[in-house]
Amino acid sequence: MKRTAAYLFIGIFFGIVMYKSEAASWFRIYEMFQFESFHMYGIIGSALVLGVLGVFLIKKNNVKSFYGEPIKITPKDKSFSRYMYGGIIFGLGWALAGSCPGPIYTLIGAGYVSILVVLVGALGGTFLYGLIRKKLPH
């Protein structure tokens, strides 16, 4: 129960930050790909600088989690094609729908009924990948 409450709290926090930072706004994503504002680059960049620093310190000092477990980040499998091809396909969708998987949920909560169409599409895309993944270069 306590852990579930922690996940819920983190999710609420995430949803608020996505909305209030305007990272969930279609306009901000468009503006980012037009290179006409520092806003989105500042968000991702500053998250990244702190992320790299924090992960480095966690590894260096073998920091344990709140529950006393070693903190581990599972590395992704080595490959090029799946990340490049998959990444490009994702980028096309990110720019078109103006939202990535996290903000989809934020926008549902914000009350945009039409974002449910994006969610249905995303579930369909995930299902399609599961069906044909063995035929794709990975």
Next chain:
Amino acid sequence: MNWIFEPWPWYVAGPLIALIMFLLLFVDKQFGMSSNLRTMCAIGGAGKKADFFAFDWKSQRWNLVVVLGAIIGGFLGAHVLTNDPSVAINPDTIATLEGLGFENAGATYLPEQLFGLEAFTSIKSILILLGGGLLIGFGSRYAGGCTSGHAISGLSNLQLPSLIAVIGFFIGGLVMIHLLFPLIF
């Protein structure tokens, strides 16, 4: 406390996103939102059609709780913590969008023609939303992660696969906006 009702600047939002990633690590979990789509497919019975979805989805329930939280957070952000939902994008961006047929760009949080209720009366708008979603779902699973899993979590861990994926995200995004938008809109 009025600042909280204003849009949050990048130097507030970015560090908070890093904090979210660390909070998840400290409760033994990893930041990644797109894997929830796979979990939802599995719950819907997709495991009968493809073994990719035949896994113990109950182990991913924690992330669905994060999703539930993100929905609640979106509600609070939009309806409790915001008075004016307009987005102060660059005037040049507004002009470009007007050229594409987007009126009053930035006056609302999302473009009305795609996300307002009027979108449901336009087959083109529905196809754009559905197609965008399809690419997001297919691409994020193919790449093994999205913005949260690769651009934030993966790059923080200095993973080469995540760098390749993020370069891919930007190639796709730039192609969409600079080459395909003039054809679509």
